[in-house]
Amino acid sequence: xxxxxxxxxxxxxxxxxxxxxxxxxxxxxxxxxxxxxxxxxxxxxxxxxxxxxxxxxxxxxxxxxxxxxxxxxxxxxxxxxxxxxxxxxxxxxxxxxxxxxxxxxxxxxxxxxxxxxxxxxxxxxxxxxxxxxxxxxxxxxxxxxxxxxxxxxxxxxxxxxxxxxxxxxxxxxxxxxxxxxxxxxxxxxxxxxxxxxxxxxxxxxxxxxxxxxxxxxxxxxxxxxxxxxxxxxxxxxxxxxxxxxxxxxxxxxxxxx
Numbered sequence: 184x185x186x187x188x189x190x191x192x193x194x195x196x197x198x199x200x201x202x203x204x205x206x207x208x209x210x211x212x213x214x215x216x217x218x219x220x221x222x223x224x225x226x227x228x229x230x231x232x233x234x235x236x237x238x239x240x241x242x243x244x245x246x247x248x249x250x251x252x253x254x255x256x257x258x259x260x261x262x263x264x265x266x267x268x269x270x271x272x273x274x275x276x277x278x279x280x281x282x283x284x285x286x287x288x289x290x291x292x293x294x295x296x297x298x299x300x301x302x303x304x305x306x307x308x309x310x311x312x313x314x315x316x317x318x319x320x321x322x323x324x325x326x327x328x329x330x331x332x333x334x335x336x337x338x339x340x341x342x343x344x345x346x347x348x349x350x351x352x353x354x355x356x357x358x359x360x361x362x363x364x365x366x367x368x369x370x371x372x373x374x375x376x377x378x379x380x381x382x383x384x385x386x387x388x389x390x391x392x393x394x395x396x397x398x399x400x401x402x403x404x405x406x407x408x409x410x411x412x413x414x415x416x417x418x419x420x421x422x423x424x425x426x427x428x429x430x431x432x433x434x435x436x437x438x439x440x
Contacts, residue, residue, distance in 0.1 A: 184393065185277070186406040187419035191357045193222075193272030193287040193340070194305035194415050201265025203298045204231035208268060210297040211290070219286050221273030229268045237261055244303050244310035248343065248378050253312035260300040260313075268294075269305070277420070280360040284336035285323050292320035306415040307355025309342040330390050333359045337385060344378045347409075350424070351377045353385070357418035361388050362404060365424045384423065393423065401426030 199207040208224060215222045241261045246252045270290065275283050291302045295313050303310035311319070319339045326332035341355030343364075350365040351374060357363075364381040371377050387396040397404060402423045410417040 184404065184421070185419045186421050187412055187417070189412045189417060189419045190274035190276060191280070191306065191417070191419065192274045192415070193270075193284065193358065194225075195270040195272070195287060195291060196303050196305050197268045197270065197291065197294045197299040198237065198261060198264035198301040199266040199268065199298050200263075200300060201233070204229075204266035204268070207266065207294065207298040211268060211270060211294055214290055214293040215270075219290050221283075222286070222290060223271050225269040225271050229266075231266050233264055234267045237264060237267065241301065241303060241310050244308045244342070246309060246311050246315070246342070248375065249311075249315060249338075252315045253310070254314070257301060257312035264300060268299075275358075277360040280358060281329065281333045281336055284340055284358050285332060288316075288320055288323050288336060288339050292317055304340045304355070304358075306358060307340055307342045308416070309340060309355060311339070330386065333389050334386060337361070343381050344374050351381070352422070353381050354416050354418075356385060357420055359389070360420065361385055362393060362420040363407065363418050363422040365422055367425060370425070380425070384425065388423070397423065 197207070197211070211224060238261055272283060272287055295302060295316055301313065302316060319335055322335045323332060326335055337356060337359045340358045341353055343353040344351035345354055347365060349368055351368060352365040353363045364384045366377045366380045370380060384396055384400055387399065393404060396402065402425045404421050404423055406421045407418045
């Protein structure tokens with residue numbers, strides 16, 4: 184079900200070294216020509232110079248769930264970057280989201296294996312360290328089925344938990360064709376537990392369908408009102424608000440992605 188005709192797209196941000204702009208552009212363009220049709224370098228916003236906003240932008244974007252997802256070296260790379268390249272993905276219908284997200288992940292890994300020193304997904308405001316991006320890339324390559332690939336792409340390009348009043352929620356699930364998930368704070372005082380609930384429900388929705396997950400978790404599907412339709416974070420598939428039954432089968436706090 185979709186509440187809007189809006190089709191999401193990936194916006195990727197990649198940082199390079201001082202003096203490395205032209206070479207990194209060539210490397211990314213070569214990858215686009217090779218395996219990423221429909222992707223394009225945004226020449227209007229890319230720049231052969233550092234961007235003073237990047238340090239703060241990455242600070243609020245680092246993944247807060249995966250333990251060891253970034254290092255001090257990753258943080259230093261952001262501080263020391265010398266150029267910025269943005270890449271725009273094609274608009275996606277629901278059937279193409281996972282495949283296109285896997286290509287976006289492959290493109291980031293290619294850039295990091297070339298001259299890029301940091302990367303983040305702008306469509307949800309999520310950043311990982313270089314090693315974590317590459318591990319997610321390997322996980323995607325080795326995915327044995329559609330749900331496994333969808334989960335990897337979701338972990339790569341969505342952000343959670345974010346605070347929304349009485350709920351903790353996700354942003355970016357539209358990039359794999361799913362509604363966002365809002366878990367009430369009443370389910371747990373531990374953000375990692377709430378994150379695990381959000382992830383469990385997302386897995387259920389992908390494998391079993393949104394309808395069955397709503398019934399199991401006493402949930403309700405509503406349209407997203409926090410973002411305008413032309414915002415990259417806008418989810419046309421809405422958001423699932425969980426009821427008290429969202430607590431069952433909760434993963435332990437020691438379980439991290």
